[in-house]
Amino acid sequence: MELDQSIMQKAEVLIEALPYIQRFNRKTIVVKYGGSAMVDEELKKQVIQDVVLLKLVGFKPIIVHGGGKEISRWVEKTGMEPHFVNGLRVTDEPTMEIAEMVLNRVNKSLVQLVNELGVKAVGISGKDGMMLKCRKRYSDGEDIGFVGDITEVDTQIINDLLEKDFLPIICPVGFDEDFKTYNINADDAACAIATAMKAEKLAFLTDVEGVYRDFQDKDSLISEMSIEDAQEFVSGGTLGGGMLPKLQNCIDAMNHGVSRVHIMDGRIPHCLLLEIFTNKGIGTAIVSPGEERFYHAE
Ligand SMILES: Nc1ncnc2c1ncn2[C@@H]1O[C@H](COP(=O)(O)OP(=O)(O)O)[C@@H](O)[C@H]1O
Numbered sequence: 001m002e003l004d005q006s007i008m009q010k011a012e013v014l015i016e017a018l019p020y021i022q023r024f025n026r027k028t029i030v031v032k033y034g035g036s037a038m039v040d041e042e043l044k045k046q047v048i049q050d051v052v053l054l055k056l057v058g059f060k061p062i063i064v065h066g067g068g069k070e071i072s073r074w075v076e077k078t079g080m081e082p083h084f085v086n087g088l089r090v091t092d093e094p095t096m097e098i099a100e101m102v103l104n105r106v107n108k109s110l111v112q113l114v115n116e117l118g119v120k121a122v123g124i125s126g127k128d129g130m131m132l133k134c135r136k137r138y139s140d141g142e143d144i145g146f147v148g149d150i151t152e153v154d155t156q157i158i159n160d161l162l163e164k165d166f167l168p169i170i171c172p173v174g175f176d177e178d179f180k181t182y183n184i185n186a187d188d189a190a191c192a193i194a195t196a197m198k199a200e201k202l203a204f205l206t207d208v209e210g211v212y213r214d215f216q217d218k219d220s221l222i223s224e225m226s227i228e229d230a231q232e233f234v235s236g237g238t239l240g241g242g243m244l245p246k247l248q249n250c251i252d253a254m255n256h257g258v259s260r261v262h263i264m265d266g267r268i269p270h271c272l273l274l275e276i277f278t279n280k281g282i283g284t285a286i287v288s289p290g291e292e293r294f295y296h297a298e
Pocket residue numbers: 034035036187205206207208210211212213214215238239240241242243244246
């Protein structure tokens with residue numbers, strides 16, 4: 001009997017995924033979703049399909065999302081101009097109001113996409129269940145308004161949702177001890193949540209291939225590094241833009257119990273599946289000692 005080659009290849013892909021499905025079964029994976037992959041509707045659907053698939057094969061995914069570009073769009077619509085200091089949005093009271101509205105709207109749109117695929121999602125902000133407690137954050141001593149620095153993560157609501165088999169989708173809004181509302185950088189929220197949940201994996205979907213040794217040289221993509229390499233790289237002073245705080249955040253998360261971090265290109269369709277279920281992997285992985293060989297095993 002002759003079998004169609006393409007069918008055989010599909011079977012091979014599924015078999016290749018087997019050790020990864022076993023490896024991550026019932027494990028928590030935090031997916032930080034933001035940037036360009038969020039603006040393109042087709043990519044958005046593909047990201048959500050990937051996360052739903054992760055859930056259905058037995059992982060425990062949690063989505064932490066941003067929406068910076070959408071917030072800026074609405075800030076501009078009201079006649080204001082968005083301002084950032086060291087990558088953080090200067091958040092006065094009207095901006096906070098817009099940010100919260102926009103993030104909640106983005107949140108429910110993601111909930112809907114997950115629901116449409118037959119998995120029940122619950123969208124919450126850091127205010128729900130008193131999850132993300134903050135204090136006011138300053139940037140090099142400068143007052144940047146209602147920007148929050150997370151001081152405590154109460155994981156009860158996330159654990160309750162996971163236990164009842166819901167897929168939690170979290171937007172980065174928190175509260176302080178006076179119950180004032182704060183805008184939190186979504187990378188910070190993802191790292192804090194992954195750390196508090198002792199996540200097996202923290203995946204960042206961003207708008208570059210991964211971390212380059214030299215940002216000008218697109219052949220210098222780093223496919224894997226240890227925490228020590230990452231720390232050296234951060235201290236080296238060559239890293240710029242949003243990648244510097246992102247990588248520093250990742251190192252902190254890994255020093256506090258997250259097993260591996262992945263920074264990948266959210267513009268690549270199904271990047272999460274390619275990263276998690278194939279031997280080659282994509283983007284940049286930061287791995288704990290002993291995990292290296294398992295990871296991009298050929
Ligand atoms: N060595 C580097 N490798 C990768 N990205 C870098 C590097 N140096 C600076 N960057 C910048 O970091 C950005 C990614 O971080 P960020 O803007 O915070 O992403 P996101 O908005 O997805 O959270 C890239 O678009 C790039 O401009």
